[in-house]
Amino acid sequence: MKQTPRRSRAAQKVFRKQQLIDATIDCIDRLGFSDTTLAKVADRAGVSQGIVIFHFKSKDILFLETLRFMAEEYRNAWATALEEAGEDPVEQLCAVVRADFNRSVFNRKKIAVWYAFWGESKSRPTYMKECGSLDEAHTEVLCDLCRKVCDQGGAIVDPQIAAFAIEGMTDSLWQRYLITPKSIKKQEAANASFELMKALFPSKATQIESLKPNKK
Template sequence: MTKTTATPARKRRAMPKQDRRIQLIKATISCIANKGLSNITMADITTEAGLSLGIVNLHFQSKNNLLVETLRFVVDEYNEGQAKILKKRSSKTTQEILEDHLAFDFSAKVCQKDKLAVWFGFWGEAKTRPTYQKICTESDNATELSITALFEEVIHEGKYSLADAAIITKGYTAIVEGLWLDLLIAPGAFNRKNANQVARTYLAVMFPKHISL
């Protein structure tokens, strides 16, 4: 009996630090999705992760630190995915990159319900939490700059003389975020395919030589 109960403890200690942190972050994501950002407790997180409060404190020191790192995790995951697509300029056409970016924004990984709940949960708290606001703002700005640069290439290539990349980017990001919200609050009535088609229609109007319906 002693041997059986000791084995899980050894396994917990043997898990690499980064893996343990990710385990706790994923448990936090699940708790935010189920209870809302303002309602979750450390007890919720430890129960979800199957770990003790001491383990959480060891890796994050406080609930606030854990929440901040959870936000960073979701933000970094999106930004890294976007950057990976945009780095393929030398091997893909501008049209292919535009298609890939559209597909990425409505992929299963990005539009996972739990992660969308995290995005909107933290956005909702950003006005009163400077740290959340800083992370969200920096991410939004980086995303807009990247998309604007891509759209500028599309405009130049397609000779869309009256198009303004910055304005089209504002419209695109507003549409995408609105569609993400629809996917979060009405998943039964709206799906990723529907959302992709709405965003595609907008881009097809802006860049008819590059996106078709």
């Protein structure tokens, strides 16, 4: 019987740290921020508490690394979408907005954990820094893309206002999906954002409509 090759020590370390971060996300989602402990994370991951301490030293470090993982995951989602969208600013804008409803980030568990971290950020400067820098980068990209679309003509508002409106729509849809996930489907949430963009950029409405996610 052929044996599965063992992971290298470096690969094993990466695997174990990701396993513990995933377990932390699960625990925060199920138990809340304050009730998530190293012992419960270890139990969720099926390892000893000593393993958690070996890789992360403390609960604070584990939580910060979990937040950084989620921030990087979200940043990669929209940055990759932007890179793959081509040169047309309308296509780029639609790609970035579609990424907000990517299954990897737009799911009840991840949204719940995001809100948990945001709730703690007022009293934890390190969390505020991570969350704030992520928001700033996303807002900057949206503003730049909205400006480029406005430069092509047909916009009804200032590009910054358009960017803020799009972000506000996304935030409200994320919140609604968290609180009442059965009240709105992912496809409906994404389409709502595209309808807003059509209203903001009426001269681009036909193109935006054609770029809706999973449009049949």
